[in-house]
Amino acid sequence: MSSVPQPPPPAVKPFNPPLTKDEQPADIDIPDNYVAYTLKKEKALPPIGWHNWYQELNYLSFAILTVTPTIAAIGAYTTKLRWETAVFAVFYYFVTGLGITAGYHRFWAHRSYNASKPLQYFLAVAGAGAVEGSIKWWSRGHRAHHRYTDTELDPYNAHKGLFWSHVGWMLVKPRRKPGVADVSDLSKSEVVRWQHRWYIWLILGMGFGLPTILPGLLWGDWRGGYVYAGALRLCFVHHSTFCVNSLAHWLGESPFDDKHTPRDHVITAIVTIGEGYHNFHHQFPMDYRNAIKWYQYDPTKWFIWVAAQLGLASHLKVFPENEVKKGQLTMQLKRLRETQENLTWPQETDLPVISWQSFQDQAQKRPLILVAGFIHDVASFIDDHPGGRHLLVKHIGKDASTAFFGGVYDHSNAAHNLLSMMRVGVLHGGAPHGLEDKAIPPSQRLRVARYSELSSPYSSTAQSDGEGMLG
Numbered sequence: 001m002s003s004v005p006q007p008p009p010p011a012v013k014p015f016n017p018p019l020t021k022d023e024q025p026a027d028i029d030i031p032d033n034y035v036a037y038t039l040k041k042e043k044a045l046p047p048i049g050w051h052n053w054y055q056e057l058n059y060l061s062f063a064i065l066t067v068t069p070t071i072a073a074i075g076a077y078t079t080k081l082r083w084e085t086a087v088f089a090v091f092y093y094f095v096t097g098l099g100i101t102a103g104y105h106r107f108w109a110h111r112s113y114n115a116s117k118p119l120q121y122f123l124a125v126a127g128a129g130a131v132e133g134s135i136k137w138w139s140r141g142h143r144a145h146h147r148y149t150d151t152e153l154d155p156y157n158a159h160k161g162l163f164w165s166h167v168g169w170m171l172v173k174p175r176r177k178p179g180v181a182d183v184s185d186l187s188k189s190e191v192v193r194w195q196h197r198w199y200i201w202l203i204l205g206m207g208f209g210l211p212t213i214l215p216g217l218l219w220g221d222w223r224g225g226y227v228y229a230g231a232l233r234l235c236f237v238h239h240s241t242f243c244v245n246s247l248a249h250w251l252g253e254s255p256f257d258d259k260h261t262p263r264d265h266v267i268t269a270i271v272t273i274g275e276g277y278h279n280f281h282h283q284f285p286m287d288y289r290n291a292i293k294w295y296q297y298d299p300t301k302w303f304i305w306v307a308a309q310l311g312l313a314s315h316l317k318v319f320p321e322n323e324v325k326k327g328q329l330t331m332q333l334k335r336l337r338e339t340q341e342n343l344t345w346p347q348e349t350d351l352p353v354i355s356w357q358s359f360q361d362q363a364q365k366r367p368l369i370l371v372a373g374f375i376h377d378v379a380s381f382i383d384d385h386p387g388g389r390h391l392l393v394k395h396i397g398k399d400a401s402t403a404f405f406g407g408v409y410d411h412s413n414a415a416h417n418l419l420s421m422m423r424v425g426v427l428h429g430g431a432p433h434g435l436e437d438k439a440i441p442p443s444q445r446l447r448v449a450r451y452s453e454l455s456s457p458y459s460s461t462a463q464s465d466g467e468g469m470l471g
């Protein structure tokens with residue numbers, strides 16, 4: 001019997017075609033201890049000093065960041081400012097600034113909303129007018145900044161000082177490669193690729209061409225357009241957006257989390273077109289807002305919202321309010337806890353338990369008064385008692401609970417708090433029924449407790465000692 005040769009089975013096509021290099025997420029194969037591993041394995045470039053700074057300079061950025069302000073300064077000194085040009089320069093500052101904040105930052109780096117193609121092209125072109133690198137380069141650095149905030153893998157690590165996080169990091173060659181961050185989604189974007197391809201022409205056209213030509217054609221101010229709407233406006237856009245990395249990690253409050261350097265401040269918001277609520281932003285980076293209150297200054301958020309009303313943007317992401325409030329509460333409790341820890345509290349444990357007879361005997365020698373089961377030595381207070389010395393003297397060696405809690409005068413919270421500081425003992429047999437609540441001074445009715453302090457008084461140590469619950 002001869003076997004009939006079988007045709008080879010058809011090659012099974014993979015369901016998903018393999019990803020090309022550009023489509024492969026950059027961080028797909030990184031080790032779990034990536035940060036420690038990279039810091040150990042990859043050596044940083046040497047620190048910059050007088051002997052090597054000229055070799056370490058990033059000449060392109062250095063030139064852009066020094067020549068532009070020079071042109072602006074000389075130009076402004078020698079060129080009359082026309083009001084039409086002034087208004088246009090401010091307007092163009094917002095257009096190109098929004099290209100960075102609403103485009104590069106909130107749309108491409110964070111994907112905090114969906115933008116229609118026309119809006120994407122507008123943002124890509126406007127953002128190019130800010131001359132801060134292409135969308136892909138910018139977003140890659142920014143995603144690393146969020147993932148490795150305040151570490152050596154954060155390209156603008158705020159721990160290296162205000163100057164470094166503002167411009168220092170661009171003026172010299174990066175001391176380390178920024179930590180890995182995936183931008184494969186951006187590699188697939190037609191708009192991002194288009195901007196990358198035409199980037200040089202776009203920065204020349206949007207950075208200097210358009211702001212010169214428009215005032216030139218419309219009201220004949222070519223030179224003013226070049227100086228004020230071109231160079232000077234560019235300096236402002238540069239340092240405005242750089243403040244997001246510097247000022248926003250340095251000035252203000254941390255209402256949501258103080259683990260890292262990002263801060264919230266209205267001044268930062270004003271100079272950055274609304275990117276100043278940076279503590280919120282680092283907590284909720286995919287939220288299209290930076291400012292969550294209506295009265296806080298966030299024109300970038302307003303711009304995105306208006307774009308959504310016009311049908312140009314959609315799916316504006318908002319973090320659940322409940323979780324935002326948890327962040328705020330955590331920080332509020334933390335501050336309350338600090339206040340609580342800086343106060344002196346009445347002794348609660350280790351007070352001697354004293355019999356009625358012993359209380360009587362000792363009250364012969366010192367002014368002891370019983371209130372709510374606690375014995376208090378009122379010697380330090382007896383002459384300061386607002387109701388007069390005689391009322392205290394009258395209760396020495398007696399239970400003054402009824403008189404204290406309203407029988408004679410319903411004492412203030414302050415009085416109750418102060419009284420509890422004079423505790424010297426506990427009466428054997430405790431307080432009479434109905435006074436349990438009164439034993440707690442008002443300042444201790446609510447307390448900020450750590451989770452480890454909330455365990456039962458019959459804690460695990462008692463059980464592990466084999467004493468059990470009744471031990």
Ligand SMILES: [Zn+2]
Nearest residue numbers: 244245262278
């Ligand atoms: Zn930041």
Ligand SMILES: [Zn+2]
Nearest residue numbers: 142146281285
């Ligand atoms: Zn961000």
